[in-house]
């Protein structure tokens with residue numbers, strides 16, 4: 339069965355024809371509207387697939403004869419160009435009672451072992467779909483297709499077979515590590531929480547294998563929330579959560595950084611923007627710059643980054659931007675209080691700072707769909723008791739990412755954003771000239787000032803933690 343891909347080319351038009359015939363009702367989905375009758379699907383139970391078949395076979399009986407007739411016509415007249423409409427006509431003619439024969443008999447008249455032979459050419463997911471299509475095929479193929487799906491090496495086929503049923507289970511959520519549907523234990527109330535807070539979406543025996551994207555220290559976006567947002571968006575509120583429920587604004591627990599996280603759907607993809615802000619003093623020595631930028635716990639930046647932040651210019655650009663912060667405004671009288679030396683420039687330092695050619699351009703990570711912009715902004719620090727110094731420069735690091743279409747944690751965009759190693763993603767080929775930042779901001783009617791787009795890693799050096807640029 340594992341050689342099905344090799345065989346498919348050999349087998350030629352017959353199997354492809356077969357596939358197209360069976361595809362018309364994958365998983366018997368079209369036979370039932372909504373949840374199958376009497377479906378007591380406990381996703382946690384092993385062998386759940388078999389359980390599913392048994393419970394749906396009853397409702398799957400209606401309309402089977404027509405489908406099988408159509409199927410057999412397609413099979414028997416391989417070289418004819420008869421349209422589906424003509425098949426339909428013929429079927430109606432049969433229905434008129436002239437010479438109606440149940441399709442099941444015809445199925446059984448085919449030579450013994452033919453279906454087993456056919457199944458040996460198609461993938462485990464396709465043979466399970468075939469067995470699931472009607473009671474007859476189920477009895478012909480036996481439990482083999484279900485047993486095959488449960489084999490560890492067929493994990494991806496099991497995912498491919500079960501995932502299209504997503505729409506049938508508003509109360510469940512598909513778990514990729516387990517390849518099964520788990521029941522949602524806080525249906526509709528699922529909310530993102532700090533990583534130190536227990537936040538179970540379902541009871542899963544493999545919680546450590548759940549895919550998640552790091553947002554900022556203490557905050558992640560587990561893939562289940564991407565699933566929930568997409569389901570709510572695609573199928574309705576019963577299936578997931580509104581996208582707005584993911585948006586957040588919070589202050590870091592261990593630092594002075596504040597974060598604003600927003601999401602947007604754009605052409606079937608989930609876009610993320612994180613704006614991280616922190617007040618910064620002027621003329622910080624390197625050690626204090628590091629203190630400002632890096633989380634003490636794991637030496638990752640306090641702001642939001644993709645998995646490739648260590649390579650390239652991101653951290654250098656932040657430090658360069660910090661170097662541009664001018665000293666505080668000080669009157670001559672105030673300067674004289676400190677000592678005899680006075681600086682006329684300090685009376686009126688420039689408050690609107692233009693960054694240099696190195697740290698001003700927008701940067702795009704070449705390894706994943708992520709863009710960064712480092713800025714300095716004048717903002718009011720309401721906590722500062724010195725009223726003259728309340729308006730301060732703050733470093734603002736904005737990250738935009740495309741998190742993919744939410745179908746799987748193996749999707750190219752999601753995987754590229756969270757994987758440190760090479761995933762083969764080329765962001766300069768994949769993204770349009772407008773860039774993620776432009777696309778995201780245009781949705782809220784904001785146009786960001788035109789910035790040159792440069793590579794985050796112009797030298798394309800991939801040293802990760804071993805490199806020298808990141809700290």
Ligand SMILES: [Zn+2]
Pocket residue numbers: 513514515516517520541542543544
């Ligand atoms: Zn699970």
Ligand SMILES: [Zn+2]
Pocket residue numbers: 658659662693694695696697698
């Ligand atoms: Zn600079």
Ligand SMILES: [Zn+2]
Pocket residue numbers: 644645646647703704705706707708754755
């Ligand atoms: Zn990246």
